[in-house]
Amino acid sequence: MSGTEGGGEDRGGRSAGDGSGRTPAGSLAHRVPDLGALELLLAVARLGSLGGAARELGISQPAASSRVRSMERQLGVALVDRSPRGSRLTDAGGLVTDWARPIVAAAEAFDAGAQALRDRRDSRLRVAASMTIAEYLLPGWLLALRLQRPDTAVSLLAGNSATVAERLLGDEADLGFVEGLSVPTGLGSTVVARDRLIVVTAPGHPWTRRRHPLAARELAATPLILREEGSGTRQVLDAALGGLARPLIELSSTTAVKAAAVGGAGPAVLSELALGEELAVRRLVRVPVADVSLARDLRAVWPTGHRPTGPARQLLSLTRG
Template sequence: MSGDIELDTLRLLIALVDAGSITAAARTRGISQPAASARIREFEARWQLSVVRRSPRGATLTTDGQAVVAWAREVLDSVDTMRAAMGALSQSRSANLHVAASLTLAEHLVPRWLGELHASRPACRPVLQVVNSESVAEAVRSGAVELGFVESRSLPAGLASRTVGRDRLVVVVARSHPWARRKAPLEVAELTAARWVLREAGSGTRGTFEAALGHEPRVALEATSTTALLGAVMAGVGPAVVSELSIRGELETGRLVAVPHPLDLRRPLRGVWRADQRLSAPARDLLAIALR
């Protein structure tokens, strides 16, 4: 006598009691009557018990069969409770999607993506962390978030990525700045000599500008938000480099002026995740939305 108890056979025996016959029980369980009879005989042989009494008038449970069914009801109640609890636990885990995004993406693109995700997965409750690109990459690497969105040309080792869009940085100044009347592109020497209003070190915007300029720029003011940065530019603190996604309104109203320059300030927008981990279904869906 060996082997595990077949839960399907226990359910068949309960169905026999509830339905009144092996044929009806087999129909309830979605199998044929011969298959149901064979399963019961196999159970009896394995456990050396007689659980069903067969007669021309039908099949009924023996005393041992009644005991088995009583135990089976308790066992299957526990199994069903455990299955439901595990399903709820799994659903809860998948519902909480932790995402990090750099400021430009978080302000202009990620909210729309999350809205589309909510439409297809209303039970999903994303948690969005807004930090600079360097911090996004670190959050993904540490496992604090599952999926990140950054605006950097280079990525740390251990991260997989997909390009979800393109962006371009623009050099902007206040209307009162001497560069505002400039028609010809600025010289690199002029860019190098200027004192800039920039995002903090570690931001994708700052990194893209420094890479294009070829060295660390002179800084008049650092800002961790686009609103503060643009306010400082309009106040005349200095020129800035910002995403064109962030300044369309200011350029249209003339509050800021875009200045021509020779630098290549194009950059990819990327979704990033740990290369050694498979994305959950909600994270895969969000990435697919971003890729559209």
């Protein structure tokens, strides 16, 4: 006998067997055929043909033959007799088939349960988004998602960036979008769009008659119509200018800030995404600013270590499109 048969030792000096055909104890996965092999054996028993079993499972006949041989080596017994008339299970193969049926049935039940969990997850999507993204970007993304997932019910929770973080960390949302200067603690993120803040006023404001751009220090010293503290717009502006004067008016939505500016209450700083129509018809006028960058990243966010899955993952992919 060779050195690894009938109770010999492997190169490390470990026993390779006890002469009875039994293999040493180890991981169950190494001692029990996988589900694909057991499914194949059941198909051979039912159809009486290895080729027919291969076709039913969508694999080639050589692959099926190789899988049977591998299973026979693993178990140490012959399972299938092959002949020109077809394939017949040996007595050992018949026993293994009987044992395989409840295993495969249990796996099918497991798969059905897992699919039910996925279906329940995929039946709803909770999105939390800061105001600018919720108003000007998400509608298009959600419409595209609905075309792909018409059965997924979507709920949208709009608020400032701080509120979005609270919703995600409190398991009240599956995916969030923020527009602040940095990623809130405890969240992972990816950039989905870029934006700029711009200074606007009603047409009659003195700033619209300036011959030179507004200095950053003058903007910082001027009371402005602003979003509330905690909003991404406010954070970015404050950081870019190194501080702000006391707000002229403080409002909780982009739409409200625009309405106040259009009404002549004073200058405002808003997302370029939100101002297309107002600038086009000159309800508001853009005021250039020198020596300061008001660009910002818009991000998708989720709890650290829990990347989006299901419809949340699909929505994230649509933002990148």
